[in-house]
Amino acid sequence: MKLLLISPGWPKGRLWGELGFKFPSLSLAAIAAATPPHWEVALCDENVEPLDVAGHADLVAITAMTPQAPRAYEIADQFRARGIRVVMGGFHASNLPDEALLHVDAVVVGEGDLVWPRLVSDFERGTLQPVYRPDAMLDMADLPVARREIFAGKGYLLTNTLQTTRGCPFDCEFCSVTAFYGRKYRERPVEQVLTELEVLRKQNSFAFFVDDNLVANRRYALSLFSAMKGMGFKWLSHAPIDFAGDPELMRAAGESGCIGMFVGFESLNQESLVAMGKVTNQATSYLEQAKVFRDHGIGILGSFVLGSDGDTPAIFEPILRFCEEARIEAAIFPILTPYPGTKVRERLEKEGRITSNDWRDYDMGHVNFIPRGMSAAELQAGHDWLNRSFYSFSSMYRRIFKLHRSVQVFAPMNFGFRSAIRRTAKVMG
């Protein structure tokens, strides 16, 4: 029996599709690990290779984020036209199972790890159900080690991605993490993580913890960082900005090899931060907190959400000035996007402010709602200007070309974003 796992391509001309550095799907490697051993498992990631829709498979499993959903549906339709059963999971199908079921035979709602063996056994018996929903959240001690061999030969820059925790204790209005993984924060035993890291370091000394908030349980994070000290890893992950207020944890992270964190600044306006539920952030402390990251050798990939109700056309320049003053190594500037499953979508729907449900445009680079403090055109123009300005050579020089250990990752990242933004602008005209 052959299982074909598919990661559909991003629509052409979208920033995330145009980026030269691609990360493999850890969730598909986890599904491969939960598949019975008598199955042959193969992966096709359309973002790095073409898909052969005429190829052999007994079962096809697709994961997709919202902007990939239309392509996922096209692929599913093509396989089903040949009589091949198709299953879909991931954030989009979990939030809109009825929509997905117009194109696929079964949907996995939420975490796939627990229900996958049951789904495969139902398929083998010819009793595949339309919806598979786990009764409980996965105990992280039961997380199988991802089968990374499915990534072989695909030219990924980095295959050492791993997950140590799931869930987030917070519930920001624009974020779908809590709806998917729950508010209960779950940690994988440190010894299991270390065993996996021991294997991974034979391949490469870089690692990326794909956790949504690696430091939400201080005791857990401290024991992980302390145990990693001396292993020789250089690693990246996600943490809120108030991580800077914990010198002991910061030091432990730096000493264990952390060279960069994805940090959600979201806004320089405290009222907007409160409205979006970003309780970890105090805008007046940003400059000082960013310096603490740098002092511990940890670079920042910052994120600023554009288009909240308190935002006007006056927000763009101050964000650029802040990034340069704080020497933020890299940043993304997502336009507020009302993803299915988020509280912001619920609110904007009630207010009659959603203007498009073309999922291809839910790529964080397009306006799909009526903003309050500016027009949609002003929001789009401000977003485009901020991207161009932040990744101009002069801004890159001001922010990153200083001696700092994170430059080895953030300099190529800046060039990668710069090229992708230029390609995106060309394709979108």
Ligand code: SF4
């Ligand atoms: S944005 Fe970050 S802090 Fe907020 S809910 Fe999502 S993962 Fe948690």
